[in-house]
Amino acid sequence: xxxGQRLKKINRIAIYLILLIVLCSIYLLQQREELIAYTLKQSxxxxxxxxxxxxxxxxxxxxxxxxxxxxxxxxxTHQQGTLNCxxxxxxxxxxxxxxxxxQFKYASLSKIFTAALVLDLxxxxxxxxxxxxxxxxxxxxxxxxxxxxxxxxxLLQHRAGFDRRVSGDWVFEKPNLCPQNLQHLAHxxxxxxxxxxxxxxxxxxxxxxxxIAKKYQTPLKDIYQQQLFQPAKAKISHIADHQGTVEYFDxxxxxxxxxxxxxxxxxxxxVGTAQDFSKVxxxxxxxxxxxxxxxxxxxxxxxxxxxxxHSLMMYQYQSLPSQxxxxxxxxxxxxxxxxxxFEDGRSIVFLANYRGEDVNEGQKQLRxxxxxxxxxx
Numbered sequence: 001x002x003x004g005q006r007l008k009k010i011n012r013i014a015i016y017l018i019l020l021i022v023l024c025s026i027y028l029l030q031q032r033e034e035l036i037a038y039t040l041k042q043s044x045x046x047x048x049x050x051x052x053x054x055x056x057x058x059x060x061x062x063x064x065x066x067x068x069x070x071x072x073x074x075x076x077t078h079q080q081g082t083l084n085c086x087x088x089x090x091x092x093x094x095x096x097x098x099x100x101x102x103q104f105k106y107a108s109l110s111k112i113f114t115a116a117l118v119l120d121l122x123x124x125x126x127x128x129x130x131x132x133x134x135x136x137x138x139x140x141x142x143x144x145x146x147x148x149x150x151x152x153x154x155l156l157q158h159r160a161g162f163d164r165r166v167s168g169d170w171v172f173e174k175p176n177l178c179p180q181n182l183q184h185l186a187h188x189x190x191x192x193x194x195x196x197x198x199x200x201x202x203x204x205x206x207x208x209x210x211x212i213a214k215k216y217q218t219p220l221k222d223i224y225q226q227q228l229f230q231p232a233k234a235k236i237s238h239i240a241d242h243q244g245t246v247e248y249f250d251x252x253x254x255x256x257x258x259x260x261x262x263x264x265x266x267x268x269x270x271v272g273t274a275q276d277f278s279k280v281x282x283x284x285x286x287x288x289x290x291x292x293x294x295x296x297x298x299x300x301x302x303x304x305x306x307x308x309x310h311s312l313m314m315y316q317y318q319s320l321p322s323q324x325x326x327x328x329x330x331x332x333x334x335x336x337x338x339x340x341x342f343e344d345g346r347s348i349v350f351l352a353n354y355r356g357e358d359v360n361e362g363q364k365q366l367r368x369x370x371x372x373x374x375x376x377x
Contacts, residue, residue: 045061045064045065045087045088046087046088046089046097046098047061047085047086047087048085048086048087048097048098048099048100049083049084049085049086050083050084050085050100051081051083053085054076054083056373056374057074057085059373060369060370060373061087063365063366063369064087064088067356067362067365067366068252068354068356069087069088069336069352069354070088070089070092070249070352070353070354071086071087071088071089071090071098071102071246071352071353071354072086072087072088072098072350072351072352073085073086073087073098073100073102073104073273073274073350073351073352074086074087074274074348074349074350074351075273075274075275075277075278075348075349076346076347076348076349077278077282077346077347077348078346079345079346082275082278084100084274084275085100086098086099086100086102090102090245090246090247090353091246091247092247092249093247098246098353100273100274100275101245101273102244102245102246102273103237103242103244103245103246103271103272103273104244104246104271104272104273104274104335104337104351104352104353105239105243105244105248105268105270105271105332105335105337106268106270106271106272106277106330106337106351107268107330107331107332107335107337108202108267108268108328108329108330108331108337109277109328109329109330109337109338109339109349110264110265110266110267110268110269110270110330111205111266111267111268111328111330112281112284112313112314112328112339113224113228113270113280114205114208114209114212114266114267115156115208115293115312115313115314116228116284116287116289116290116313117212117223117224117227117228118152118156118208118211118212119156119287119289119290119293119312119313120227120287120289121211121212121215122152122289123287123288123289126215127152127211127215128152129151129152129153129156129312130151130152130153131151131152132148132149132150132151133150133151133152133155133160133207133211134147134148134150134185134186136152136211136214137182137207137210137211137214138214139182139183139185139186140183140186141186142186142187145186145187146161146189146190146193146194147161147185147186147188147189147190148186149193149194150194151194151195152208152211153312154194154195154204155201155204155205155207155208156208156312156313157198157298157310157311157312158198158199158200158201158204158310159194159195159196159197159198159199159298160190160194160201160204160207161190161191161192161193161194161199162190162191162199162201162203162204163191163192163199163201164199164200164201164202164203165199166191167191169201169202169203170201170202170203171202171203171206171263171267174188175260175263178203178206178207178210178263179206179209179210179213179263182207182210197300198298198300198307198310200307202267202268205266205267206263206266206267208266209265209266209267210266212266220265220266221238221240221265221269224236224265224269224270228280228283228284229280231283232279232280232282232283233279234272234276234277234279234280234283235272235273235276236270236271236272236276236277236280237270237271237272238265238269238270238271239261239264239268239269239270239271240261240262240264240269242271243257243271244271244353246353247334247353248332248333248334248335248353248354249334249353249354249355250333250334250354250355251355251356251357252354254334255333255334257333259332259333268330268332273351274349274350274351275349277339277349277351278347278349281339281341281347281349282347285341290313293311293312293313294311294312294313294314294326294341295311295316296311296312297309297311297316298310298311301316303316303317303318303324304317304318304319305317306364306367306368311326313326313328314326314327314328314341315327315328317367317371319371319375322371322375323342323343323344323375324342324343325340325341325342325343325371325375326340326341326342327339327340327341327367329363329366329367331355331359331363332355333355334353334354334355335351335352335353335354335355336350336351336352336354336355336356336362336363336366337350337351337352338350338363338366338367338370340367340370340371340374342374342375346374348370348374350366350370
C-alpha cells in the first residue's frame with residue numbers, strides 16, 4: 001500500500017472517530033439530566049456544619065438524594081443555639097462545595113418580611129387590618145366594584161379575590177399594573193368576592209408593598225433594610241442587585257434569569273444566607289405583634305391540611321399528637337425554599353439551588369419529612 005493510500009485510510013478513520021465523538025457528545029447532552037441525577041444519587045454529599053451533625057440531618061440526606069437536590073443550606077435554631085450546615089454543591093461546572101456563606105434567593109419567604117412590616121404599622125396605629133386598600137392608597141373609586149371591598153387583612157391572608165388558577169398570576173399576566181399603574185385596578189374583575197375563600201396570590205403582596213411604601217414615603221427596598229435587616233444585623237440584598245453566589249438548576253437544567261426582579265420586592269425580592277434569614281426571623285419573633293399574628297385563625301381553618309390554614313403571616317399545620325408548626329415555602333426557577341417555626345420555639349430555614357419536575361409534590365414531601373424528623377422533639 002502506497003503512502004497516499006495509507007494517508008487516505010488514516011483520514012477516513014479520523015473522520016469516523018470524529019463523527020463517533022460528535023454522536024456520543026450529542027447523546028450525552030440529550031441524557032445530561034438523567035446522568036446528573038444518577039451521579040448525584042450515587043455520590044456522597046459533602047456536608048459542612050459549624051457544630052456536630054444531628055441525627056435528623058443524617059436522616060434527611062436520603063430524601064435529598066432521592067429528590068435530586070444539588071445544594072442545600074440549613075439554619076436550625078434550637079434551645080442550645082443555632083446550627084448552620086451546607087450540604088452538596090454550590091455549582092457543578094466547575095464543581096464547588098456549598099458553604100454556609102453562600103447566598104440564595106429567598107423567593108416567597110420574603111413575604112414574611114412584608115407581613116411583618118404591615119403588622120408593625122398596625123401595632124403603631126398607622127394602619128388598621130380592616131382598612132380598605134383603595135382608601136389607604138388613595139386610588140380612584142369606581143361605584144359597584146367588588147374590588148373596593150378588599151381590606152389589608154384579606155391581602156395578608158390571600159383572601160382578597162385574586163386566584164392565579166383562574167385568571168393567572170397578575171404580577172406576570174399584568175406586569176405593568178403593580179406597582180406603576182394601580183389607578184387602573186378598579187376596572188378589573190376579581191375571581192371571587194373578598195374574604196370568601198383562600199387563593200395564594202403574589203399580586204396581593206405586591207399591593208401590600210405599595211401600602212408600606214406609601215406609609216413610609218421611602219423607596220420600598222430601603223424600608224426592609226432600615227426596619228428589619230439592619231436591626232437584625234443580617235446581610236441581605238435585593239434580588240435586583242444580587243442573584244446569589246450559587247448556580248440554580250430547574251429539573252437538572254441550569255436556569256437563565258428572565259424575570260422582572262425590580263418589582264419582586266414585596267413578594268419574592270431578597271437574597272441572603274439561611275443564617276441571615278434566621279436572624280431576621282428571630283428579630284420578628286421578638287416583636288410584640290408577632291404571636292397574635294402568627295396564631296390568627298380564619299373562620300375556615302383546617303389544621304390537618306398543609307395549606308388549609310393561613311394566618312396573617314404563615315401557614316399553620318398540626319398532625320396530632322405532634323406539635324403545631326407555622327411554615328412558609330417559596331419557589332423560583334432552580335430554587336426551593338422553606339422555613340418552619342415550631343411551638344416550642346425551634347425554627348429551621350432550608351434553601352436549595354434546585355427545583356424538581358413536580359414542584360408541589362417535592363415541596364410537600366420536604367415539609368412532611370422535616371415535620372416528621374423535628375415535629376415530635
